[in-house]
Each structure stands twice: as structure tokens, then as C-alpha cells.
Amino acid sequence: MTRWLSIEEQAVWRSWLVATSMMRERLSQDQEEGSGFSVEEYGLLVQLSEAEGRRLRMSSLAVLGLYSRSRLSHSISRLVDKGWVTKEPCDTDRRGAWAVLTKAGFEALEAAAPIHIESVREHLLDPLTTEQVAQLGQICATIAEHLCSIEGADTALALRVMGGPAPEPSK
Amino acid sequence: MTRWLSIEEQAVWRSWLVATSMMRERLSQDQEEGSGFSVEEYGLLVQLSEAEGRRLRMSSLAVLGLYSRSRLSHSISRLVDKGWVTKEPCDTDRRGAWAVLTKAGFEALEAAAPIHIESVREHLLDPLTTEQVAQLGQICATIAEHLCSIEGADTALALRVMGGPAPEPSK
DNA sequence: CCCAAGTAGTTGACAGATCAACTAATAGGG
DNA sequence: CCCTATTAGTTGATCTGTCAACTACTTGGG
Numbered sequence: 179m180t181r182w183l184s185i186e187e188q189a190v191w192r193s194w195l196v197a198t199s200m201m202r203e204r205l206s207q208d209q210e211e212g213s214g215f216s217v218e219e220y221g222l223l224v225q226l227s228e229a230e231g232r233r234l235r236m237s238s239l240a241v242l243g244l245y246s247r248s249r250l251s252h253s254i255s256r257l258v259d260k261g262w263v264t265k266e267p268c269d270t271d272r273r274g275a276w277a278v279l280t281k282a283g284f285e286a287l288e289a290a291a292p293i294h295i296e297s298v299r300e301h302l303l304d305p306l307t308t309e310q311v312a313q314l315g316q317i318c319a320t321i322a323e324h325l326c327s328i329e330g331a332d333t334a335l336a337l338r339v340m341g342g343p344a345p346e347p348s349k
Numbered sequence: 350m351t352r353w354l355s356i357e358e359q360a361v362w363r364s365w366l367v368a369t370s371m372m373r374e375r376l377s378q379d380q381e382e383g384s385g386f387s388v389e390e391y392g393l394l395v396q397l398s399e400a401e402g403r404r405l406r407m408s409s410l411a412v413l414g415l416y417s418r419s420r421l422s423h424s425i426s427r428l429v430d431k432g433w434v435t436k437e438p439c440d441t442d443r444r445g446a447w448a449v450l451t452k453a454g455f456e457a458l459e460a461a462a463p464i465h466i467e468s469v470r471e472h473l474l475d476p477l478t479t480e481q482v483a484q485l486g487q488i489c490a491t492i493a494e495h496l497c498s499i500e501g502a503d504t505a506l507a508l509r510v511m512g513g514p515a516p517e518p519s520k
Numbered sequence: 521c522c523c524a525a526g527t528a529g530t531t532g533a534c535a536g537a538t539c540a541a542c543t544a545a546t547a548g549g550g
Numbered sequence: 551c552c553c554t555a556t557t558a559g560t561t562g563a564t565c566t567g568t569c570a571a572c573t574a575c576t577t578g579g580g
Contacts (some may be wrong), residue, residue: 181465190474194489196415197492198369200415200493236559249536252561272558273557274559296351301496301499302492306488318369321368321371324476325368336459367537406528407529408528419567419569422530423567424566427566431521442528444573444575446528
């Protein structure tokens with residue numbers, strides 16, 4: 179027995195679709211015009227830049243960046259080619275590998291950040307009232323938490339930045 | 350002079366990123382498991398199904414579905430191969446082409462709809478309070494409208510379903 | 521009536537993402 | 551200590567999306 183969407187719910191859903199997809203596209207566009215990398219790569223570099231020693235194990239980075247292992251592997255290879263990242267073997271687990279942000283990578287990130295931020299402000303935060311921004315934060319956090327609770331436990335790691343202290347890494 | 354994001358703003362932005370990307374992924378997964386097509390294809394078929402005569406000119410469909418011409422052309426070819434859609438020449442403009450939903454396409458859509466709806470409810474609507482759903486609708490509509498106003502005029506067409514009567518098509 | 525400019529749509533080359541299969545190393549129960 | 555199950559990461563085939571170039575048709579000014 180399908181519980182169909184009411185007109186209002188449909189409207190909410192469609193505006194969600196339009197807003198998220200247009201926002202994603204606009205961000206990509208702004209980003210790629212200014213800096214040499216895509217929004218996705220930007221996200222990875224940010225994660226690395228915030229990590230201790232500007233390095234993360236591949237699998238942690240995959241979780242934090244919501245990447246599949248395979249996608250990450252391919253992406254990182256490209257970043258290595260561009261010189262933003264290097265890979266180092268892991269002493270304590272010889273299967274493992276560290277992805278390490280290079281100096282050049284960090285500088286590229288610093289250069290790109292203002293463009294990114296400006297785009298976020300202009301297209302997401304500025305058009306909303308302060309109250310709406312707060313509501314949006316609450317709403318997205320709820321949705322994200324709900325989705326995390328469904329998936330594997332450690333996906334929740336991706337939320338660690340979203341408030342509260344960082345949970346202990348799972349390994 | 351970059352106006353950096355406050356901690357709270359950062360949290361909002363990141364939860365937006367996580368929520369939108371996880372939501373998209375989950376929806377794809379639920380969808381593809383049950384029906385034979387992707388969320389994107391689903392969107393196109395819905396647009397066709399709602400149009401008069403279950404047909405749309407390629408360019409209108411591109412606007413409504415937020416597709417580039419090229420992407421649409423490729424996607425429609427695939428849908429034609431699968432038998433969900435056919436293409437018909439346009440009498441009044443011999444450059445033009447109609448994308449027409451087939452009977453099989455409509456049936457596939459009907460079969461997929463409950464899965465789609467269920468996923469939207471479960472992951473987006475249900476975890477939120479009624480009030481939050483309303484807020485989210487308002488927020489997304491604002492963002493979408495803002496983005497539309499930046500881009501070309503006719504992108505606004507994509508919003509026609511979001512409430513209010515349909516504006517006159519631009520041509 | 522003609523010609524330039526614009527529009528509709530397609531195409532093919534390329535970049536990025538997904539998927540399944542693979543190697544290599546660790547972990548843990550007997 | 552071994553043997554299986556699990557985890558880390560990579561690879562290559564395939565699919566989808568993007569971009570720029572292209573054909574074909576329409577439109578509107580002179």
C-alpha cells in the first residue's frame with residue numbers, strides 16, 4: 179500500500195531535487211573556473227588538510243569523503259599525477275597506504291578556498307534568513323544522521339565535523 | 350576580502366553536503382534495485398508522463414529535467430534502446446524531435462513509482478517533523494529560485510511544478 | 521529572395537564513476 | 551602454528567556525463 183505524496187510533499191521533494199542539483203552544478207562551475215580542480219577533489223584535499231600530519235589512510239579518507247574505495251583509488255592517482263598528493267606506505271600495516279597532502283597541494287587548496295566559500299555564501303547562505311540557515315543545518319543533520327544509521331556504522335564518521343567532539347576512529 | 354564561514358555556517362554547509370550526497374546515493378540504490386532504471390532516467394520519464402500526450406520536444410525536456418542537450422540526447426538514445434521511449438519527427442519544425450513515452454515506458458514508470466515514493470518518505474520526509482518539512486520546502490524553493498535567477502531565464506521552467514500556475518512556455 | 525545568425529539536435533572524443541575481479545596482508549579460531 | 555575469513559587497496563572493463571564540433575533547419579534583415 180503506497181502512501182502517495184500530497185501536493186505539498188511533492189512540491190517539497192521537487193524543490194529539493196532542483197535545489198540540490200542546481201547547487202551542485204553551480205558550485206562545480208564556480209570552482210573549476212577559478213582553481214585547477216573539481217569540487218570532489220576539493221573535498222578530498224580539505225579532509226587531508228584537516229587531518230593530523232595532513233595525511234590519512236586511504237580507507238579513512240574514503241569514509242570521510244563518502245567515496246568508494248575504488249573511486250578514491252582512481253581519484254588519488256590523478257591527484258598524485260598533478261602533484262597535490264603523494265602516497266606513502268604504512269609501517270604498521272603493510273597492506274595500507276597513506277595519502278599525504280603535499281606543500282603544493284596545500285597551497286592550491288588555500289588558493290581555491292576563497293572561491294569555494296564565496297560560492298557557498300552567495301548561492302546557499304545569503305539567499306536565506308539567519309533563521310532558515312539554522313533550520314537547514316538542523317534538517318540536514320537529521321537527514322544525514324538517519325541515513326548514516328541505516329548504512330554501516332562507520333559512515334557516521336563523515337559526520338564528525340558536524341558538531342560535537344570527534345568520535346574515536348573505528349580502528 | 351574573503352568572508353570566511355563561522356563554525357556554525359561550516360557545520361550547516363557540511364551537513365548539507367553529507368545529506369545531499371547520501372540522499373542521492375541512497376535513492377539511486379533503492380531505485381535501481383527495484384526498477385530497471387536510474388533515478389535520472391526516472392526523472393525524465395516522469396516529465397514525459399506528465400506532459401500532454403506523454404511527449405515533449407527534446408529541448409523542453411532538457412530544460413525540465415535540468416539536462417544539457419547533449420546529455421539528453423545520449424540518455425534518450427539509451428531509453429529508446431530499452432523501449433521506454435520512442436522518437437518522432439516534429440511536423441512544425443523539421444529540425445525538431447518529440448520524445449514520446451511508450452506504453453512499456455509508462456508501465457515501467459508505474460511499477461517504479463511506489464519504490465521511489467517509499468524511499469523519499471523513508472529517508473527524507475519521515476525523519477523530519479511536519480514543520481521541518483515545510484521549512485525545507487521553503488528553503489529549497491528559495492535557493493532554487495535564486496539559482497534560476499542567475500542562470501538563463503528559461504531554467505525557471507524547471508520550477509513550474511513547485512507551486513503556482515505554470516508560466517507560459519518561452520516559445 | 522537571399523544570406524547571416526541563431527536554434528534543434530546529434531555525434532565522437534575524452535574524463536570521471538561504478539562494478540567485479542584481483543593481489544596482498546592481517547587477524548583470529550582451532 | 552596454520553588455515554580461513556576479512557580487510558586494504560588496485561586494476562580494467564564498462565557506463566555515464568561533458569565538451570566542442572558538426573549538420574540541418576528556421577528566422578529575420580536588407
